[in-house]
Amino acid sequence: MTCPCQGQHANAALYNECCQVFHLGALAPTAEKLMRSRYSAYVLGFHKYLKATWHSTTCPNPLEAEADDQWLKLDIISFTESGVHFKAYFKEENTFKYLEESSVFVKENNRLVYLNGETRVGDASLSRNDICLCGSGKKFKKCCANI
Numbered sequence: 001m002t003c004p005c006q007g008q009h010a011n012a013a014l015y016n017e018c019c020q021v022f023h024l025g026a027l028a029p030t031a032e033k034l035m036r037s038r039y040s041a042y043v044l045g046f047h048k049y050l051k052a053t054w055h056s057t058t059c060p061n062p063l064e065a066e067a068d069d070q071w072l073k074l075d076i077i078s079f080t081e082s083g084v085h086f087k088a089y090f091k092e093e094n095t096f097k098y099l100e101e102s103s104v105f106v107k108e109n110n111r112l113v114y115l116n117g118e119t120r121v122g123d124a125s126l127s128r129n130d131i132c133l134c135g136s137g138k139k140f141k142k143c144c145a146n147i
Contacts, residue, residue, distance in 0.1 A: 004043035005036035008073045008135060015040070023049050027112065031105040032076060034112050035084040043071045055108055055115045072096070072133045082106065089124055089133050096124035096133045096144070 003019050006012035019040040028034035034053060041049040045067035051059055073089040084103045089096060103117040124133065128141035136143050 003036075004040040004071065005074050008131070008133070028053075029112075030079070031082060031084050031103070031112065032079040034105060034114070035076070035079070035086060035103060036074065038114060039071070039074045039086075039088060041065070043068060053113050055106060055113045058114075058116050072135065091133070094144075096126065098122055098124045 001015045002012045003015040003017070005019055019037040022028050022033065022037035023041060023044075023046055028037055038050060038053055041047075041053075042065060045065050047063055047065040050065055051063045054063070070090045070092070071088060072091060075087045075089075077085040077087060079085070082105050084105070085101070086103070087098045087100045089098050091097070099119060099121050101117040101119040104115045105112050106115045107113070126133065126140045126145075128139065128145065130140045132138055132140045132143035132145075134144050
């Protein structure tokens with residue numbers, strides 16, 4: 001299976017070569033890898049992993065997550081030692097949308113964790129010749145733009 005954080009990207013890594021190691025207990029060494037593994041955990045519904053990688057002072061309680069196939073693609077825009085700016089695409093009804101966030105990561109108990117983020121949600125802007133976000137591999141104009 002292609003790793004959810006790699007979906008719809010050229011040369012996408014397999015889940016067992018990407019995020020699975022972190023979901024099984026390895027510590028993510030960078031903010032980018034932690035962000036990718038958290039995105040994959042959202043897609044796969046791994047709420048225990050999300051809770052374990054969330055700062056204790058900002059983690060929602062209770063935190064529950066179920067597998068969510070509405071998440072379509074993750075684009076990492078930039079990252080530093082303590083932050084990741086990303087766009088995650090999803091489908092709501094018949095509209096493609098994005099969640100854009102600048103996430104902050106800190107160390108807690110000698111482990112890198114998600115502290116918080118500044119988010120915004122909007123409609124995804126696709127041009128006719130972009131690859132459709134639905135995963136068909138077709139151009140948008142030949143796929144979901146026709147719906």
